[in-house]
Amino acid sequence: MAMAGGGGNSLPSPSCGDDKKRRVCYYYDPGISTVDYGEGHVMVPHRVTMAHNLVAAYGMLGYMRRLRTAPATAAELADFHDEGYLALLQDLTPDGCGGDDGVGDMARARGIYAVEGKGGGRGVDNPVFDRLWDYCLRYSGGSLAAARALGSGTADIAINWSGGMHHACRGGARGFCYVNDIVLAIRELLAHFRRVLYVDIDVHHGDGVQAAFEASNRVMTVSFHQHGGGFFPGSGAVADVGKKGPGRYCALNVPVSVGIGDEEYHRLFEPIMARVMEVFQPEAVVLQCGADSLAGDRLGELNLTTRGHAQCVSFIRSFNLPLLLLGGGGYTINHVASCWCNETAVAIGKEIPDDIPKHGFDVFYKNQEYKLHYKLQTKHLHRNRNTANSIDGIRMAAMENLSKLKLEAAASVQFEERRHRSIDVGDLYYDPREQEEEEESPTARLHRKLYFEPTGDQESLYTKHRCNVQPGGSSSRKQRKLK
Numbered sequence: 157m158a159m160a161g162g163g164g165n166s167l168p169s170p171s172c173g174d175d176k177k178r179r180v181c182y183y184y185d186p187g188i189s190t191v192d193y194g195e196g197h198v199m200v201p202h203r204v205t206m207a208h209n210l211v212a213a214y215g216m217l218g219y220m221r222r223l224r225t226a227p228a229t230a231a232e233l234a235d236f237h238d239e240g241y242l243a244l245l246q247d248l249t250p251d252g253c254g255g256d257d258g259v260g261d262m263a264r265a266r267g268i269y270a271v272e273g274k275g276g277g278r279g280v281d282n283p284v285f286d287r288l289w290d291y292c293l294r295y296s297g298g299s300l301a302a303a304r305a306l307g308s309g310t311a312d313i314a315i316n317w318s319g320g321m322h323h324a325c326r327g328g329a330r331g332f333c334y335v336n337d338i339v340l341a342i343r344e345l346l347a348h349f350r351r352v353l354y355v356d357i358d359v360h361h362g363d364g365v366q367a368a369f370e371a372s373n374r375v376m377t378v379s380f381h382q383h384g385g386g387f388f389p390g391s392g393a394v395a396d397v398g399k400k401g402p403g404r405y406c407a408l409n410v411p412v413s414v415g416i417g418d419e420e421y422h423r424l425f426e427p428i429m430a431r432v433m434e435v436f437q438p439e440a441v442v443l444q445c446g447a448d449s450l451a452g453d454r455l456g457e458l459n460l461t462t463r464g465h466a467q468c469v470s471f472i473r474s475f476n477l478p479l480l481l482l483g484g485g486g487y488t489i490n491h492v493a494s495c496w497c498n499e500t501a502v503a504i505g506k507e508i509p510d511d512i513p514k515h516g517f518d519v520f521y522k523n524q525e526y527k528l529h530y531k532l533q534t535k536h537l538h539r540n541r542n543t544a545n546s547i548d549g550i551r552m553a554a555m556e557n558l559s560k561l562k563l564e565a566a567a568s569v570q571f572e573e574r575r576h577r578s579i580d581v582g583d584l585y586y587d588p589r590e591q592e593e594e595e596e597s598p599t600a601r602l603h604r605k606l607y608f609e610p611t612g613d614q615e616s617l618y619t620k621h622r623c624n625v626q627p628g629g630s631s632s633r634k635q636r637k638l639k
Contacts, residue, residue, distance in 0.1 A: 216500055323389065369406070
């Protein structure tokens with residue numbers, strides 16, 4: 157069995173009475189699976205469906221309470237975003253963005269561009285695509301539902317892998333992100349918790365979330381990210397501690413150089429986060445689990461393994477605070493799905509095998525030899541440009557910034573007014589009787605019929621493929637017969 161994650165300060169959950177189990181709820185909206193940023197674009201929302209199918213294949217859905225699929229409303233998005241920007245998002249279509257009515261100009265002013273020609277998505281970060289507004293409502297609805305589950309006290313950990321769009325600004329799109337579901341979720345949590353900690357382990361700086369809360373001392377943002385050499389978005393230097401005022405030093409940035417691996421990353425992450433917990437004393441935590449910090453990502457240039465990435469989740473989980481887990485970046489989609497599946501196992505405290513179970517999407521994992529914890533050859537890793545001295549220097553600078561954090565009592569009138577906002581728990585979750593086996597997707601059904609269900613004495617295509625075709629060497633999983 158493969159351990160799902162690393163150690164930490166394991167504490168018992170009041171609801172479970174041991175140091176592993178938590179009440180976990182989970183959000184998945186199948187409507188996101190067909191969203192297409194365009195040919196050639198590195199953002200592929202289908203990765204969330206891949207992760208979901210992997211979670212299901214490992215039998216983990218039964219360990220979590222399912223949140224009811226509920227897209228956000230325009231009014232809920234307006235809790236943070238500019239209404240003019242939201243009105244534009246609602247009206248944007250690929251066909252209507254290139255006319256002479258000025259819509260294209262308004263879109264470009266907000267960071268959104270029409271895609272022209274085949275493969276045009278390669279050069280446009282934030283393209284106009286079919287169902288753009290619907291997509292924003294769906295992933296934002298998931299993060300709001302997850303935050304409400306935590307606020308209601310009915311869950312210890314809430315998961316929405318389709319969320320985590322940390323670059324979106326109040327009035328525009330940025331870095332593949334159109335609506336900042338993280339900000340919306342944190343604002344919801346602030347109605348129920350005095351202080352909320354935001355932690356970002358995406359390869360990119362969590363600039364949009366930091367900007368939204370840098371004037372507040374009720375939200376602390378901590379971002380670990382690749383920095384330097386013109387890497388997007390360019391912000392997040394260690395000296396960036398937020399604006400003057402109550403929120404000064406509530407923004408903590410931990411920039412690293414290309415090629416950092418698990419050991420060095422956790423020489424930063426664990427002591428810094430332990431000190432953050434001690435100093436800031438949050439009542440709830442949001443962890444953005446962007447998987448582009450993994451080795452082998454199409455955009456990121458770090459060398460984290462799935463185990464090293466999950467160790468961050470395990471460490472934060474160990475503080476036994478209400479925890480919201482969100483997705484984010486990640487552009488090698490099989491690696492992303494493996495990562496988030498493994499971190500789902502961390503959340504529920506379950507050990508899962510390294511061998512990926514046979515299911516309708518397992519063909520995507522062929523190039524990682526059907527292993528959850530894929531390995532890359534050294535020649536495919538980025539040269540480590542971090543040194544022992546640079547790691548020590550970053551850690552000391554971060555600790556110095558933390559020593560300057562001075563918090564006032566956060567029991568503001570605004571908090572007292574908002575904390576009593578009622579939550580209808582009955583609307584949050586599916587009734588257990590509704591949580592029957594999900595309808596199989598057409599793709600999965602076809603794959604199962606072709607590969608797993610031979611007629612008569614005919615051998616299945618799966619058995620022929622796995623037993624007779626062994627690219628890249630032998631594999632015990634490829635050779636074993638179906639049961």
